[in-house]
Amino acid sequence: MRESRQPARPDLSHEIEVVPPFFDIDSMDIVWHGHYVKYLELARCALLEKFDYGYTRMRESGYAWPVVDLRLKYVRPATFNQPLAVRAEIVEWENRLKFEYVIRDKATGGKVHTAMSIQVAVDMATREMQYVCPRVLWERLGVAP
Amino acid sequence: MRESRQPARPDLSHEIEVVPPFFDIDSMDIVWHGHYVKYLELARCALLEKFDYGYTRMRESGYAWPVVDLRLKYVRPATFNQPLAVRAEIVEWENRLKFEYVIRDKATGGKVHTAMSIQVAVDMATREMQYVCPRVLWERLGVAP
Amino acid sequence: MRESRQPARPDLSHEIEVVPPFFDIDSMDIVWHGHYVKYLELARCALLEKFDYGYTRMRESGYAWPVVDLRLKYVRPATFNQPLAVRAEIVEWENRLKFEYVIRDKATGGKVHTAMSIQVAVDMATREMQYVCPRVLWERLGVAP
Amino acid sequence: MRESRQPARPDLSHEIEVVPPFFDIDSMDIVWHGHYVKYLELARCALLEKFDYGYTRMRESGYAWPVVDLRLKYVRPATFNQPLAVRAEIVEWENRLKFEYVIRDKATGGKVHTAMSIQVAVDMATREMQYVCPRVLWERLGVAP
Numbered sequence: 001m002r003e004s005r006q007p008a009r010p011d012l013s014h015e016i017e018v019v020p021p022f023f024d025i026d027s028m029d030i031v032w033h034g035h036y037v038k039y040l041e042l043a044r045c046a047l048l049e050k051f052d053y054g055y056t057r058m059r060e061s062g063y064a065w066p067v068v069d070l071r072l073k074y075v076r077p078a079t080f081n082q083p084l085a086v087r088a089e090i091v092e093w094e095n096r097l098k099f100e101y102v103i104r105d106k107a108t109g110g111k112v113h114t115a116m117s118i119q120v121a122v123d124m125a126t127r128e129m130q131y132v133c134p135r136v137l138w139e140r141l142g143v144a145p
Numbered sequence: 146m147r148e149s150r151q152p153a154r155p156d157l158s159h160e161i162e163v164v165p166p167f168f169d170i171d172s173m174d175i176v177w178h179g180h181y182v183k184y185l186e187l188a189r190c191a192l193l194e195k196f197d198y199g200y201t202r203m204r205e206s207g208y209a210w211p212v213v214d215l216r217l218k219y220v221r222p223a224t225f226n227q228p229l230a231v232r233a234e235i236v237e238w239e240n241r242l243k244f245e246y247v248i249r250d251k252a253t254g255g256k257v258h259t260a261m262s263i264q265v266a267v268d269m270a271t272r273e274m275q276y277v278c279p280r281v282l283w284e285r286l287g288v289a290p
Numbered sequence: 291m292r293e294s295r296q297p298a299r300p301d302l303s304h305e306i307e308v309v310p311p312f313f314d315i316d317s318m319d320i321v322w323h324g325h326y327v328k329y330l331e332l333a334r335c336a337l338l339e340k341f342d343y344g345y346t347r348m349r350e351s352g353y354a355w356p357v358v359d360l361r362l363k364y365v366r367p368a369t370f371n372q373p374l375a376v377r378a379e380i381v382e383w384e385n386r387l388k389f390e391y392v393i394r395d396k397a398t399g400g401k402v403h404t405a406m407s408i409q410v411a412v413d414m415a416t417r418e419m420q421y422v423c424p425r426v427l428w429e430r431l432g433v434a435p
Numbered sequence: 436m437r438e439s440r441q442p443a444r445p446d447l448s449h450e451i452e453v454v455p456p457f458f459d460i461d462s463m464d465i466v467w468h469g470h471y472v473k474y475l476e477l478a479r480c481a482l483l484e485k486f487d488y489g490y491t492r493m494r495e496s497g498y499a500w501p502v503v504d505l506r507l508k509y510v511r512p513a514t515f516n517q518p519l520a521v522r523a524e525i526v527e528w529e530n531r532l533k534f535e536y537v538i539r540d541k542a543t544g545g546k547v548h549t550a551m552s553i554q555v556a557v558d559m560a561t562r563e564m565q566y567v568c569p570r571v572l573w574e575r576l577g578v579a580p
Binding site: 037068069074 | 175179182183186212213214216219
Binding site: 318320323324327328331354356357358359360361362363364367 | 465476508
């Protein structure tokens with residue numbers, strides 16, 4: 001069958017735990033909404049490190065990957081010391097690098113937050129934005145464009 | 146004519162200046178993307194203060210207004226000490242409070258960032274989300290629902 | 291001998307790992323000096339949790355413990371993704387709660403940072419600062435005043 | 436008299452206003468203690484800009500000035516939207532750059548916070564710490580070593 005000859009698509013997801021620290025809690029006793037951007041970045045960076053394409057490797061490859069689009073949906077407030085599972089997954093890699101995220105309460109599995117981010121490659125030498133992702137990304141992720 | 150008898154819709158916008166401090170600059174020498182959430186909040190809070198409905202008044206009115214949706218578009222990177230004009234405008238107030246934002250370079254007027262946020266009212270006594278904005282919001286803004 | 295009858299003083303120290311995230315790195319490619327206050331708080335909170343006197347328990351006990359004095363010495367810069375061992379130890383508990391901290395590079399053991407903090411108890415009902423630490427602290431830590 | 440012939444020592448102080456934003460307020464309804472490091476940096480940077488030796492000029496001069504020592508005393512908690520006067524003054528410039536800071540409530544003049552910081556010059560080419568401040572600092576400040 002055709003499918004059996006195709007290389008299996010790798011698992012492009014990763015999950016980390018985040019426990020909101022005291023300094024992320026606002027005067028309503030919940031995580032201030034801006035801090036979720038940090039939790040997402042922690043999961044995204046951990047995923048990219050897993051594929052040996054973290055920030056240090058990105059630089060070495062000659063590309064910066066600025067975030068150009070970010071959408072955040074707050075389903076339920078998170079509180080101090082509440083263990084959260086932050087899951088990131090790469091869902092596009094051809095022309096831009098798109099991640100989707102789900103944050104859940106670790107104990108109940110209840111959804112706390114969803115998000116997506118889009119990054120584009122910028123050639124660090126010419127400062128030009130790339131309209132197709134560079135080959136190094138596909139090689140590291142083990143995907144075909 | 147009918148329109149002439151209607152009260153003029155108030156200007157529901159406000160602009161502040163933000164100058165990115167050193168501690169907001171990342172190792173790519175640009176403002177880290179998560180810090181924009183702070184700049185937006187500064188403009189939103191200043192606008193609401195202008196209408197005497199800042200955080201302190203919100204609490205007094207018995208409602209919290211958590212952000213439930215946030216979208217950020219990064220048009221051009223901002224750098225250290227670059228004066229930015231952050232403009233916020235209320236574009237919905239009936240069932241939810243929706244803001245749109247534009248951040249521009251103060252010197253050139255060039256667009257740096259656009260964003261939108263949605264907040265909903267939560268009754269602080271019952272913890273129930275309100276599907277219609279409370280009257281106090283409309284009174285402060287000088288708008289009809 | 292007298293010492294053998296005395297209860298052994300408990301180990302009032304705790305060590306955590308902190309790996310500086312991208313958003314803590316400044317444009318000099320090192321951890322911005324203000325972020326160390328977060329790393330210290332993470333270790334202090336983890337230590338207090340170990341003795342069942344974390345922030346939640348503090349509140350329940352009727353006392354807030356604001357930091358009133360903080361000293362930070364920067365021995366060597368820390369960088370992105372560098373695993374750090376952050377060690378906190380309680381060194382005073384009679385009239386005030388004093389912590390000392392050492393941050394080391396996990397790989398080499400080289401000293402990166404030292405610090406100390408002083409907190410005092412404030413009765414949350416009367417808002418009065420306490421000049422002697424409340425009994426609840428000693429009970430949780432297992433120490434005599 | 437001798438003193439009259441000496442050049443007047445320049446005023447090496449500067450004061451800025453800081454209004455704590457919502458995202459700096461913790462769940463005790465006060466400014467989280469770590470955020471003061473930002474307020475101090477804002478005042479220090481503004482002072483150095485006044486003498487045309489801000490971060491950009493520092494880099495151009497070939498020196499980085501990392502903070503190596505920081506002491507913070509919390510006199511009284513600051514709250515949301517409370518206008519604060521943050522005053523910084525250079526008190527040493529021979530071998531190291533030392534600032535002293537006082538933060539006061541703008542309305543009452545009541546002391547909220549005091550601090551001091553020490554920076555040393557590092558030659559960015561050789562990465563060597565300088566045990567005497569570079570001449571460029573004295574020239575900008577208009578002081579003699």
